[in-house]
Amino acid sequence: MYKIIIFLTVFSCMINTANAELRIDVTGAKSEPMPIAIPDFIPSNQDVNDTAKNITKVISDDLKNSGLFEILNQNGFIQKFSSIEQRPNFNDWQAINAQALIQGAVENLKDGKIKVSFRLWDVFASSQMEGKVMTTKSDNWRRIAHIIADAVYKRITGENGYFDTRIVYIAETGKQTKKIKRLAVMDQDGENIRILTDGQDMILTPRFSPNMQKITYLSYYKNNPKVYIFDMETGKQELIGNFPGMTFAPRFSPDGKSVIMSMALNGNSDVYLMNLTTKKKQRLTNHPAIDTSPSFSPDGKQITFNSDRSGTPQIYVMNADGSDVKRISFGNGKYATPVWSPRGDYIAFTKIYEGNFYIGIMFPDGSGERQLASGYLVEAPTWAPNGRVLMFFRQDPPENGKPGKTKLYTIDITGYNERIVDTPTDASDPAWSPLLP
Amino acid sequence: MKKPLLASIVMHIVLITAILIDLPIWTHVPKNNPKENIVFVDLSKIKIAEISNLPKTKEKKATQTNKTNNKKNEPKTVKIKNKPKTKRETTKTKKTDATLENNQKNNEKKQSQVQKQDKSNNEIKSLLASVEKIKENIQKEADPENQNDKNKGISGGNEGSYNQILSISEKDLISAKLRACWSLDPGVKNVDDIIVEVETILSPEGQVNAVQIVDTYKYNNDAAFRAIAESARRAVLICGKMNEESPFVLLAKRHPDKYNSWKNMRLFFNPLDGGVN
Numbered sequence: 281m282y283k284i285i286i287f288l289t290v291f292s293c294m295i296n297t298a299n300a301e302l303r304i305d306v307t308g309a310k311s312e313p314m315p316i317a318i319p320d321f322i323p324s325n326q327d328v329n330d331t332a333k334n335i336t337k338v339i340s341d342d343l344k345n346s347g348l349f350e351i352l353n354q355n356g357f358i359q360k361f362s363s364i365e366q367r368p369n370f371n372d373w374q375a376i377n378a379q380a381l382i383q384g385a386v387e388n389l390k391d392g393k394i395k396v397s398f399r400l401w402d403v404f405a406s407s408q409m410e411g412k413v414m415t416t417k418s419d420n421w422r423r424i425a426h427i428i429a430d431a432v433y434k435r436i437t438g439e440n441g442y443f444d445t446r447i448v449y450i451a452e453t454g455k456q457t458k459k460i461k462r463l464a465v466m467d468q469d470g471e472n473i474r475i476l477t478d479g480q481d482m483i484l485t486p487r488f489s490p491n492m493q494k495i496t497y498l499s500y501y502k503n504n505p506k507v508y509i510f511d512m513e514t515g516k517q518e519l520i521g522n523f524p525g526m527t528f529a530p531r532f533s534p535d536g537k538s539v540i541m542s543m544a545l546n547g548n549s550d551v552y553l554m555n556l557t558t559k560k561k562q563r564l565t566n567h568p569a570i571d572t573s574p575s576f577s578p579d580g581k582q583i584t585f586n587s588d589r590s591g592t593p594q595i596y597v598m599n600a601d602g603s604d605v606k607r608i609s610f611g612n613g614k615y616a617t618p619v620w621s622p623r624g625d626y627i628a629f630t631k632i633y634e635g636n637f638y639i640g641i642m643f644p645d646g647s648g649e650r651q652l653a654s655g656y657l658v659e660a661p662t663w664a665p666n667g668r669v670l671m672f673f674r675q676d677p678p679e680n681g682k683p684g685k686t687k688l689y690t691i692d693i694t695g696y697n698e699r700i701v702d703t704p705t706d707a708s709d710p711a712w713s714p715l716l717p
Numbered sequence: 718m719k720k721p722l723l724a725s726i727v728m729h730i731v732l733i734t735a736i737l738i739d740l741p742i743w744t745h746v747p748k749n750n751p752k753e754n755i756v757f758v759d760l761s762k763i764k765i766a767e768i769s770n771l772p773k774t775k776e777k778k779a780t781q782t783n784k785t786n787n788k789k790n791e792p793k794t795v796k797i798k799n800k801p802k803t804k805r806e807t808t809k810t811k812k813t814d815a816t817l818e819n820n821q822k823n824n825e826k827k828q829s830q831v832q833k834q835d836k837s838n839n840e841i842k843s844l845l846a847s848v849e850k851i852k853e854n855i856q857k858e859a860d861p862e863n864q865n866d867k868n869k870g871i872s873g874g875n876e877g878s879y880n881q882i883l884s885i886s887e888k889d890l891i892s893a894k895l896r897a898c899w900s901l902d903p904g905v906k907n908v909d910d911i912i913v914e915v916e917t918i919l920s921p922e923g924q925v926n927a928v929q930i931v932d933t934y935k936y937n938n939d940a941a942f943r944a945i946a947e948s949a950r951r952a953v954l955i956c957g958k959m960n961e962e963s964p965f966v967l968l969a970k971r972h973p974d975k976y977n978s979w980k981n982m983r984l985f986f987n988p989l990d991g992g993v994n
Contacts, residue, residue: 301916301981302979302982303982303984303985304888304891304895304982304983304984304985305892305984305985305987306899306952306985306987307892307896308988309896309899309948309988310897311900312900348902374958402947404954404958405950409947434940436944437902438905438940438941438943439902439906439940439941623906625906667906694904
């Protein structure tokens with residue numbers, strides 16, 4: 281009997297496989313920018329004509345600068361929209377190889393407000409991917425454009441955007457021997473620059489607080505280098521703590537309640553944590569070597585820092601209470617300024633090897649080290665809030681006895697798409713803000 | 718006159734039924750091991766037979782099968798298979814004084830099982846041979862024009878199994894074309910860990926009638942997965958619009974007679990080396 285059962289089973293399996301679906305494995309993909317069509321947003325009347333064009337341009341620039349999108353030339357568009365309610369003719373957009381389409385409109389409201397609406401279409405799936413309507417003051421159009429670009433970026437890549445963010449940096453002017461360094465803030469695309477300090481005291485290493493209300497930095501106020509906090513609303517600066525030695529390299533904890541920094545006393549530097557509410561200080565490292573540049577992991581459970589306890593500056597990781605210190609960098613050269621990625625998967629650093637400077641990333645266990653950018657002097661990496669893009673400054677080599685220019689650059693963690701961020705003066709020490717609230 | 722005829726018919730029916738159901742009394746199946754034969758039937762052998770449906774390798778596989786059979790016929794293999802039972806029996810015998818007698822009985826049982834396995838092996842072989850014959854017939858019927866394509870598969874003259882719809886090189890071609898249509902952001906976190914399964918329904922002309930992402934839960938709850946899944950769906954649709962260059966049109970032209978085999982296609986998109994790690 282069992283023979284019959286087996287025979288029937290084998291036979292039925294055979295018949296089943298004969299009618300089975302065809303299975304194909306597709307392994308590996310190309311990484312080309314996605315062609316996206318962005319027709320000008322449709323203005324409700326002439327008053328918002330320029331605003332509609334400007335919003336379209338900012339969205340296009342944001343997406344293009346990310347390196348993940350190819351903005352298609354408007355001259356090639358077949359379909360012209362007269363309303364945001366007009367459904368796209370997808371064949372027209374497929375014909376120009378657009379894979380995504382942004383359709384938008386700007387409406388003029390009373391009291392100087394505008395209503396901006398947009399739809400994101402998947403051209404080949406012929407379906408809407410995203411759609412939003414926003415109302416704001418008309419002079420806030422730039423932020424609206426960044427918010428739309430973030431929404432498109434997130435919907436298509438699956439990761440948060442970083443366009444509605446700001447950069448705090450050091451604006452440098454004057455001669456090399458007498459440089460004036462001011463605290464400055466701008467949008468991530470280099471627009472809306474504001475100078476925050478008068479330049480009387482040299483300022484270095486500014487860092488945003490998580491809610492962006494405050495900036496902590498090193499100031500040579502009265503030639504006494506100490507860590508200060510600048511309040512964005514009041515414009516006042518306040519000394520952090522009463523440390524006996526020089527404090528430097530500050531950075532906020534992820535919850536914004538504490539500042540982690542280094543203090544140098546009697547030739548020794550160690551890492552300290554200071555609670556901003558209770559003013560309580562906690563010493564996290566205790567080693568005769570120089571321990572500096574501390575940076576929290578995004579969950580606040582670990583800290584990466586720089587130390588020369590092994591003989592050369594290397595990157596270390598320890599628990600937030602200072603326990604379980606582990607060295608993670610073992611490559612050739614010296615390592616400095618480690619910064620933990622906001623998404624937790626990488627630590628960015630500066631590396632000096634055979635006279636060249638590099639910006640690189642590695643996993644928190646020290647593996648997978650990759651160099652992303654190099655130059656005569658590249659330093660101070662800072663992460664975009666989505667952990668995809670790094671900003672740093674690069675100084676060109678001197679020419680004819682004059683020091684080279686210092687500019688800000690961005691680069692994707694893939695190592696592609698390096699771009700310069702235009703600033704009116706030399707710029708250094710950038711720090712990227714979180715997404716604006 | 719009627720009675721002998723009736724008796725003859727009844728006798729014939731009984732005889733035929735007995736042959737068909739293979740009465741246990743004729744094969745001396747041990748009473749205490751009614752399921753032993755089911756345990757013995759090793760499905761892996763049947764799988765080997767399917768994979769080795771190739772003239773040259775058939776012999777090798779067959780010898781391999783014999784080898785494994787021989788191995789399994791060795792007392793050690795049998796011991797492993799019957800290990801739980803032996804354990805139980807050993808524990809029982811510990812409680813009784815008739816340990817030696819039981820062990821002898823067990824050995825006799827094992828020997829009879831080994832003999833039984835030999836018999837069954839021969840039966841399975843004949844059974845598989847008949848299955849292979851049927852397979853060959855079906856293949857001839859379904860694929861009369863493509864006999865020359867048989868050797869286009871694995872280098873070394875592999876013809877592929879009878880139910881292989883496409884040769885490996887044809888599958889590679891379709892995969893390569895889809896890969897060329899697939900573009901994704903390599904910087905997405907954990908991109909290498911994501912595999913997207915997509916179902917497609919194709920027309921006889923190779924047009925994409927429908928594309929569906931299989932894992933709808935992940936699609937609705939994981940933004941990174943959704944982005945990659947949509948890029949995979951887009952790849953199918955973009956490839957589908959490529960007219961003569963479309964992998965599906967190519968399929969329709971090469972194998973119009975196998976439409977039922979490829980009209981439902983299951984695609985597995987794996988970024989793998991697409992990541993930045």
